[in-house]
Amino acid sequence: MAKTNPAQFMREVRQEASKVTWPTxxxxxxxxxxxxxxxxxxxxxxxxxxxxxxFGVKLIFGLGG
Structure with a gap:
């Protein structure tokens, strides 16, 4: 896996975030x-x-009132 420096990473994140269609x-x-x-x-x-x-369980087993 290729490593990128933090500045390059932030540029890529901003680029991808700009592609997002945010809901109104x-x-x-x-x-x-x-x-x-x-x-x-x-x-x-x-x-x-x-x-x-x-109710069904009570009916079948006769439990409770």
């Missing part, structure tokens, strides 16, 4: 909101599945 503020906010929505939907789904499975 609106895109970031929409993406963040969608993540929160999906987290909430997933939490509700897994809660319901857990409740159904718990």
């Amino acid at each position: 503020r609106k895109e970031t906010m929409v993406s963040t909101a969608m993540v929160f929505v999906m987290v909430i939907v997933s939490a509700i789904f897994f809660f319901l599945v857990d409740q159904i499975l718990a």
Whole structure:
């Protein structure tokens, strides 16, 4: 692996960073909101599945009231 000096490395990093297409503020906010929505939907789904499975186990084994 070829070694590069720190100055050359920094130049290459700046060059690559300039190629990046950064998201706009609106895109970031929409993406963040969608993540929160999906987290909430997933939490509700897994809660319901857990409740159904718990009910089934109680029904099968006669545990609890």
